Amino acid sequence: MSAQREMKEKNPWHTPVTIIFTVIGVIAIVALVTVAVLQNRPLPQKYKYGIVLDAGSSHTALYIYEWPAEKDNNTGRVEQTHSCKVKGPGISSYASVPRKAGESLSECMQEARQRVPEKRHSETPLYLGATAGMRLLNLENSLASDKVFQAVEEALQKFPFSFQGARILSGQEEGAFGWVTVNYLDDRLKQSLETRGALDLGGASTQISFVSDDFDGSESPDNGVAFRLYGNDYNLYTHSFLCYGKDQALRMTLAKQTQSGPVSISDPCFNPGYIETKNYSIVYDSPCVSNMKPQGAPATFTHTGKGNFSQCQEVVKRNFNFKQCKYSQCSFNGVFQPRLQGPFGAFSAYYFVMNFLNLADTSIPLEAVTEKLSRYCATPWNQIKQQHPGVKLKYLAEYCFSGTYIITLLTEGYNFTSQNYPNIKFIKKIKGSDAGWTLGYMLNLTNMIPAEAPDSPPLPHAGYVSIVTVIAILLFVLFILSLRPLWPRCSKQPQII
Template structure:
C-alpha cells in the first residue's frame, strides 16, 4: 500500500493541480467547439421578395422572386417562387375601357399577397414592364397608351407592396434582360463561362441576343449593350424586331396574300379543310400592316387552308426583306448581325409552339424536323380538331407558327442545318421561367455586382474542423510541456 501511495505521489498525473488543469482544458475545448457549432449552425432561411409583371401583347404574367435575406449584399441566389398568368388578353387590348386593364391584374396580385409573408409586403419591390403590344399601341395611339398605364398604376398602388413603377421597355432592353436571365440561371456569369445566346419570341416582337468574338460594338453600335458582371466584361449584340412576333407575323403574311383585296384566299399555312370568314378590318387594325390595306375591298374574305409546308415557307419569306444591307452582314430588313456564336436558348413562344408540335429535340436532323412539320401541315383540319382539345383559333395557327419559327431561324437569323443543334428550346431553367423579367429585376435591384463578391476561403465544415483540430493540438502541446516540467518541480529539495 505504501508503495502504491508513493507511486501516486511521484506520478504528476495524480496531482490535484494537474487534474484540475486537465478538466479545465477539456471543458475549454468542448465549449469552443460548441460555440463554433452553435454560432455557425444552419438556421431557418429568411427571404426577401420581388414581383415583376410582364405585360405582353397577348397576355400578362406575374412572377414572384425570392432570395436569401442575409445575403442581400449582391450575393443572394435569386429564384422564382410563384407564377400567375392574368386572365384575358394583354393590357394593350383595353383601349376602349382602360380601367379594365388595371382590374385584370387584381386576381394575380391577390395571389402575390398570399405567397409573400405579410410582414415582407412593404419592402417587396413591385415592377411592371410592358413590351411590344404597348409599344405598338403607343405608335398608334399615344394618349390611349397613357390611359392604360394610368389605370394599371392605380391598381398597383392599391396593393401593400413597394411600387417601383410601370414602364414601357425598349426592345433592346427586352432582349438584353432575357440574355441576363438565361445566363444567370445557368450559372455562367458567376464562373465567367462562355455565355448562351437568347432567342425570345412573343406575339408582337422577337429578340435575338448573343456575344460574338467578332463584334465589339463598332459596327452598328445601336445593337450593342455592354455589361460588367461578377468581374467579367461582355459586349452583347441584341436586336428586337417589332411586328415579327408570331401573331403580328401572321398579319404580315395575311396582308401579303390579301393585298389585291380578294374575296377568298387559299392559305398554304393552314390545314386543308380549314374555312373561315374573316374581316379585313380585323387583319389590318395593327400598325404593322395598316399602311398595306387595299384601297377597295369587301368587308370580309374567306380564309381557306391549303396545307402545304413548302408553299407556306415562301409566303413567310415574303414578309422579310433580304435584299438591302449596308453593313458587312445582315439578318433581314437591313439589320446588322454578327456571325452566330455558341449555344442558344429559345424560349417563350419558341418553346410553346415547338413543344406542341413535339419538335423540341434539336439533336434530330433539321431535314427530319421539316418533314415532320410538313406532314403535320398536310394533315386535314377535321383530323387535327379530333386529335386536340384546345381552342380552334390557336389550334389553327400551329402550322403557320411552326413554319414561321423555322423560317425565322434559318432564313432570318442564318442558322444552318449544322448549327440548328446549337439551339435548345427551353421553358424553365432550375424551376425559373426563361424570359426577360428576372434579368429586369436583377438589374433594378442591383443583385448582380460589377465585381465578383468575396467568398470565405473555407467552407463552414472545413472551418469548424480546422479550429477543432488546432484546439486539440494546442491542448496536447500544453499538457506535454506541463508534463516535461513537472519532474523538475517534483525533485526540488523538501524542507523537513
C-alpha cells in the same frame, strides 16, 4: 485516525494545487466545447424577394424571385419560386377600358401576398415591365397607353409591396435580359463558360441576342449592350424586331394575301378543309398592318386553308426584306447582324410551337423538320381537330403557319443553316425557372438593392483559432502537471557512491 490523516496528507491527489489544476481543466474543457458549438452552429439564411410582372402582348405573367441577402461578386443568386398567369388578354387589350387592366392583376397579386413572407412585404420590390403589345399601343395611341399604365399603377399600389413603377421595356432591354436569364440559369456566367445566345419569340416582337467575336459595336453601336456580371464583362449583340412576333407576323401574312380586297382567299399556311369568315377591320387593326388595308374592301372575307408548306414559306418570306443592307452583313430589313456564334436557347413561342409539333428536339436534322412540317400542314383540318380535342381551335388552326414562320425566321431571317441549326436548344424552363427576360431583369436589379449584413459567427476566424489553440495548450500543460506525482523522484533517491 492519525494513520488515515497521514495517508491523506501523503496522497498527492488531495493537495490544493492538484484540485486547482483539476478545476481549471474542467473549466477549459467546457469552454472549448462551448466555443466550438457556438462557432459552428448553422446560421439562419436571410432571403430577399422581388416580384416582376411581364405584361406581354397576349397575356401577363407574374414571377416571384428569391435570393440570399448575401451576394456573389455583387450579383444576387436569384431563383424563381412561383409564377402566376393572369387571366385574360394582355394589358394593351384594355385600351378602351383601362380600369380592367388593373383589375385583371388582382388574383395573381393576392397569390404574391401569400407567397412572400409578411415581414418582407414592405421591402419587396414590385415591377411591371410591358413589352411589344404596349409598344404598339403607345405608337398607335399614346393617350390610351398612359391611361392603361395609370390604371395598372393604381391597382398595384394597393398591395403592401414596394412598388417601383410600371414602364415599357425597349426591345433592346427585352433581348438583353433574356440573354442574361438563359446564361445565368445555365451557370455560364458564374463559371465563365462560353455564353449561349438567346432567341425570344412573342406575339408582337422577336429578339436575337448573342456574343460574337466579330462584334465590337463599331459597325452598329445601337445593337450593342455591355454587361458586368460575376466580375466578368460581356459585349452583347442584340436586336428586337417589332411586328415580327408570331401573332403580328400572321397579320402581315394575311395582309399580303388580301391587299386586293378579295372576298375569299385560299391560304397555304392553314390546313386543308379549314374555313372561317374573318373581318377585315380585325385583321388590319394593328399599327403593323394598318397602312396596308385595301380601300373599298368588303367587311369580311372567307379564309380557307389548302395546307402547303413550301407555298406557305414563300408567302411568309414576303414579310422580310433581304435586299437592303448597308453593313458588311445583315439579318433582314437592313439590320446588321454579326456571324452567328456558339449555342443558342430558343424560348417563349419558339418552345411552345415546336414542342406542340414534336419538333423541339434539335437532334432532328433541319431537312427532317421541314419534311414533318410539310406533312403536318397537309393534314386535313378535321383530322387535326380529332387528334387535339383539348386545344382551342383558334390556336390549333395557327400551328401550320407558326411552325413555318419559325423555320423561315431562323433560316432565312437569322441565317441558321443545317450545320448550325442543331446548336439551338428549345427551352421552357431551366432549373425550375421560366426562360424569359424577367429573371435577367431581376438579376440586374439586385445590384441596386442593398445587401443585408449576413449573420456572422460570434468570433472572427482568426480569433476562434487563437482561443482554441490557447485552450488546447493549457489543457496539455495541465495534463503534464497532473502527472507530476508519478514523476520519478530522482532527486530524493539515496545516491550510492
